[in-house]
Amino acid sequence: MPNRKNIWPKNAKGQFYVDRTCIGCNQCCTTAPRHFQMDEVEGHSCLVKQPTSPAEVRRCQEAMKGCPVQAIGEDGAPVPLVSPAIRVA
Numbered sequence: 001m002p003n004r005k006n007i008w009p010k011n012a013k014g015q016f017y018v019d020r021t022c023i024g025c026n027q028c029c030t031t032a033p034r035h036f037q038m039d040e041v042e043g044h045s046c047l048v049k050q051p052t053s054p055a056e057v058r059r060c061q062e063a064m065k066g067c068p069v070q071a072i073g074e075d076g077a078p079v080p081l082v083s084p085a086i087r088v089a
């Protein structure tokens with residue numbers, strides 16, 4: 001189970017996060033590269049951009065389901081989703 005109290009400090013604040021049980025397999029970074037990035041020095045990934053649309057939420061959930069050690073959680077405080085109709089480029 002991912003633990004919100006044991007997350008990497010570099011995670012962007014919000015709904016999704018990577019906790020310290022990450023083994024650096026890179027799966028989430030491949031599945032959702034806009035949201036997860038590897039810290040090559042420390043050897044783990046972090047959630048660097050919270051999803052802001054339902055499609056991005058689904059992409060992050062796909063990465064979460066594929067994590068082999070269940071290091072990704074989504075029980076943080078969600079950021080408001082932006083409607084595509086009012087999104088600023």
Ligand code: SF4
Binds near residue numbers: 022023026029
């Ligand atoms: S899929 Fe899980 S173990 Fe692999 S890099 Fe992402 S958070 Fe770490």
